[in-house]
Each structure stands twice: as C-alpha cells, then as structure tokens.
Amino acid sequence: AQSVSQHNHHVILSEAASLELGCNYSYGGTVNLFWYVQYPGQHLQLLLKYFSGDPLVKGIKGFEAEFIKSKFSFNLRKPSVQWSDTAEYFCAVNAGGYNKLIFGAGTRLAVHP
C-alpha cells in the first residue's frame, strides 16, 4: 500500500533561517507528488507539485522541492523563512494513475520573528 512519511512533526525556526521538510513515500511506480500548506484557520492550498520533467520544482512563495527517485523523497525547501510561513505543511502522493491523494501526517512549522 502507498504511504507517505514526514519526518518532522514540529519545526521551530527564527525568521531568515533556512527550511527543509522531509517527505518520503512508498510506491515503486510512477508518482505525482504534492506539497500543500494549511495556514491557521484556512483551507489547504497547493504549494507545488511534481508530475514529470525537472526534478527540482519551484512553487509559490519561494518554496521549492526536489524529487529524488532513488531515495523516494520529495523534500520541501525554502532558503529564508518568514513569520508568515507559520503553518502546517502536508506532503501528498498520487500514485498508479489513481485520483486519490495519500497524505503524510503533516509538519507544523512555527516561525518566530
């Protein structure tokens, strides 16, 4: 069965620090990969997605993620976080041509001014 694991449940950073959130998935075939963000009191929004092509994907708000097939990973990065990045971040996988998304447990990021 497909699964997604996010290594960090809580991350606390100061503004301007660099961010990397880990995401690993289990599925041997073709995958589509996503990072979603949920700001406090708001609904899930898509940060970025990978379907094919360049494994380094750039998303909104300065986020990027790199797909490393050999490691089954899709880590999210941002070189310099802001207080407004405080949110919960979810990695998700859509595999095997099916519609459904499998989500990781989420990482709660708190950025202190």
Added chain:
Amino acid sequence: GAVVSQHPSRVICKSGTSVKIECRSLDFQATTMFWYRQFPKKSLMLMATSNEGSKATYEQGVEKDKFLINHASLTLSTLTVTSAHPEDSSFYICSARDPLSGSWDNEQFFGPGTRLTVL
C-alpha cells in the same frame, strides 16, 4: 484557482441525529469529489471518492451506511453522517478535481472544512 465551498462551516448536534454537509465547486464542474476526515494534530484521511451520477467508492474501514455520500450534480456532493455519535466529531474536508485543468493534472482543490461536534 478553482474554488470549493463547504456548508456549514461548523455544526453541533445531539447524539443520534443525522448531519448533512455540502461541498460545492463554485466556478468549475467536478465529476469527482473527495471526502476527507482530519483528526486533531493528524493528517487527512481519505474517506471516499464521490463520482457524479454513480455510487461513491469508500476506503477500507469507512462505513458506507454511516457516511452517506451523494453526488447528484457536477457542482455538488453531500456527506451525511447518520446517527452521529461523539466519536464522529471531527473536521471533514472535501476536495474536487477540475477536469479541465488538464488530463494529466491531478490537482485537487480543497474546501475550507466543516467542524462537526456531536454532543
């Protein structure tokens, strides 16, 4: 991007009653909608896939008689929690795919969620 709404945003009900939650795609037609449940401090768990004009597909462990899904039109799917109990209290989120966003694009657009509290 495409907009998905949910109604109500919050509902409190007594144990044993049924509650209906609506999910609407506001500016696109969605042949497929999804219902998720989010437990406190946990991720979204897919409950079922709702297909317009046909029966929903439920995930393993989800009681289809407990969580009734109806997708009667291309812009509306409803989730009815029947004979609700306190353990059904949760945050229910729907999402919808926009088929015109690209046949290879599986992006889902999420609603704001409905918080159900069963007393």
